[in-house]
Amino acid sequence: MKYLYILSLIVFISTISCKKQEEVTIYKIGLETFTPMSVGSYWVYDVSTVDTLGNATFVSYDSTYIESDTNINGDIYYVFKSSSSLIYKQFLRDSAMYLVDETGQKFFNPMNFTDTLYKNVIPSLNNDTLNFTYRLMRMPDKPTICMAGTFNTLDAEMTRYLPFLNLTSKSHYFYAKGVGLVLRQDFPIYGNVRTYNLIRYNIEK
Secondary structure: OHHHHHHHHHHHHHHHHHHHHHHHHHHHHHHHHHOOOOOOOEEEEEEEEEOOOOOEEEEEEEEEEEEEEEEEOOEEEEEEEEOOEEEEEEEEEEEOOEEEEOOOOEEEOOOOOOOOOEEEEEEOOOOOEEEEEEEEEEOOOOOEEEOOEEEOEEEEEEEEEEOOOOEEEEEEEEEEOOOEEEEEEOOOEOOEEEEEEEEEEEOOO
16 A cells, blocks of 8 residues: 555656646747747738728838847847838847736737736826727637738737727737737728738748
């Protein structure tokens, strides 16, 4: 009986250890597979305005690329730039599976579909709410189609509520494993949506 107890204990500890190792492995690859970050990687987008009937009007091309990495307060951030703007610069890193910038704002998480990743409230002059914006992760019910192909994605969905107009609108950021952002749909302006549609990409290994 004593040996049976010891054997059972060993099996139990081994099972827990394997489970912990599996969790660590999933943790390490979770964010990287959806938002690969390496210097030299780039993503080229068709930027168009889409009206309420689905008609797209071409605006420009945009190439987003990782120029370098840098150390901020002891953490390594990747420096994202855009060909469409000389001043655009964004610092991003993996923080416990959250894609965050240097201010701590959370942009994406591949496993958290319950918590609000980001929230911003802008008060009006009389202290009512003028603008309420928040971000939640969503799992689309069908693949995302873009110019670069068809991908299974996760959506970092932004919701904006304007109480004085009783108006709610949404923007979408669709990420695919091993690729990154494949489709971005901004908040509508008079029914028109600025859309960033992935054409091609390169992920440096």
